[in-house]
Amino acid sequence: MSFPISSGLLDALVLAVISNSDTYGYEITQLLRTAVDVSESTLYPVMRRLQKNGMLETYDKEFQGRNRRYYKITEIGLEALSNYKREWTEHKRKVDQILGEGISA
Amino acid sequence: MKRQEFIDTLRERLSKLPKEELDSALDYYNEIFLDAGEENEEKTAEELGSIDVIARQLYVENGIDPDGDPAYFIEKYNGPKAQQGQQFGQTQQNFNNGPQAGPYMQNGSFPQQGYPYMQQPAQKGKLKVGSIIAMVLLFPLWFPLLIVSMVLMFVLTIVLFSIELVFIAGGISCAIGGLISIPSIPPAGLVFMGGGLVMIGIFLLTVKYVAKACGRIFLGFFGALTDFGQKIFMEV
CATH class of the missing domain: 1.10.287 (Helix Hairpins)
Structure with missing residues (x-):
């Protein structure tokens, strides 16, 4: 079974992936796929919105004779990410409390 | 479905988007196909999922009614998505109050829904009393x-x-x-x-x-x- 992923959490994951190093669309989807069941169809609008909100920036780089669009996190994005992380830790703690024993911290 | 077919269908489906948005979206999906490799086009298209879902999401993000209804209210689309967002509703609600809020967070009128996807259509022509x-x-x-x-x-x-x-x-x-x-x-x-x-x-x-x-x-x-x-x- 899988847990449905909320948009806020998806934002946080995308920001986290991009904060590690500048990266491009395909790589982001591949990385996220290891953790969540998410198709690119939901990813593009997310990244576009994050970009419009000034949390991401893009730049183009040539790769094998074509363009590849790289995503880069901004100051606003980093700030949002740290807030997301804090919120997530808190949320996880509460869920773990209810789920009880056997949950490693 | 092959890359070209996917892109063409998407272009057709997204025809109501502003040109800049359309180009950006098509470029993105084209790049995904190219990065996934030519031999994987069928599989990639499958993984990308339904073009209809992509198009609807992009229209909603851009404040355009996906079904072409002129009297479009974004709340209509909050229904099923809101349920999904509920799980982390509180988390998002807190974000809505945060000072780091992006444009989509400024109007805190989706407190319970808390679905950052949903941007309210821009309200124009309202006078500032202050x-x-x-x-x-x-x-x-x-x-x-x-x-x-x-x-x-x-x-x-x-x-x-x-x-x-x-x-x-x-x-x-x-x-x-x-x-x-x-x-x-x-x-x-x-x-x-x-x-x-x-x-x-x-x-x-x-x-x-x-x-x-x-x-x-x-x-x-x-x-x-x-x-x-x-x-x-x-x-x-």
């Missing part, structure tokens, strides 16, 4: 400035027109005076007539531009004034 009160109270401050700038504008145009007037009137009188005095004092008469004709020439060459410039000054001034007023009084 600004109006401030402007009324600050009337003694900005009104003289407005008057002074308008007077300056008038002076500028009057000066420009006066210069033109000097050229045409001086030119005509010099030319006529010169013509009359040619028989009695030929050199002086010729010089005056020549000078007069030069001035008329300058007038003819410049009058069009001066008139245009004056028009532009007025239009520019009032245009800037309306823009400014809109910025102050209207909520964007």
Whole structure:
């Protein structure tokens, strides 16, 4: 079974992936796929919105004779990410409390 | 489905998006296909999921009704998505209050839904009451400035027109005076007539531009004034 992923959490994951190093669309989807069941169809609008909100920036780089669009996190994005992380830790703690024993911290 | 078919279908489906948005989306999906490799096109298209879902999501993000309903309310689309978002609803709600909020968080009107996907359609033409009160109270401050700038504008145009007037009137009188005095004092008469004709020439060459410039000054001034007023009084 899988847990449905909320948009806020998806934002946080995308920001986290991009904060590690500048990266491009395909790589982001591949990385996220290891953790969540998410198709690119939901990813593009997310990244576009994050970009419009000034949390991401893009730049183009040539790769094998074509363009590849790289995503880069901004100051606003980093700030949002740290807030997301804090919120997530808190949320996880509460869920773990209810789920009880056997949950490693 | 192959890459080209996917892109073509998506383009068709997204035809209502602004060109910039459309191009950006198509570029993105094209790049995904190319990065996934030519031999994996069928699989990639499958993983990308339904084009209809992609299109609907993008339309909603751009404040366009995916079904073309003119009376479009974003709340309509909050239903099923909101359920999904509920799980982390509280988390998002806190974000909505955060100072780091992006544009989509500014209107906290989706507290329970808390679904950042959902942007409210821009509300235009709403008056800012605070600004109006401030402007009324600050009337003694900005009104003289407005008057002074308008007077300056008038002076500028009057000066420009006066210069033109000097050229045409001086030119005509010099030319006529010169013509009359040619028989009695030929050199002086010729010089005056020549000078007069030069001035008329300058007038003819410049009058069009001066008139245009004056028009532009007025239009520019009032245009800037309306823009400014809109910025102050209207909520964007």
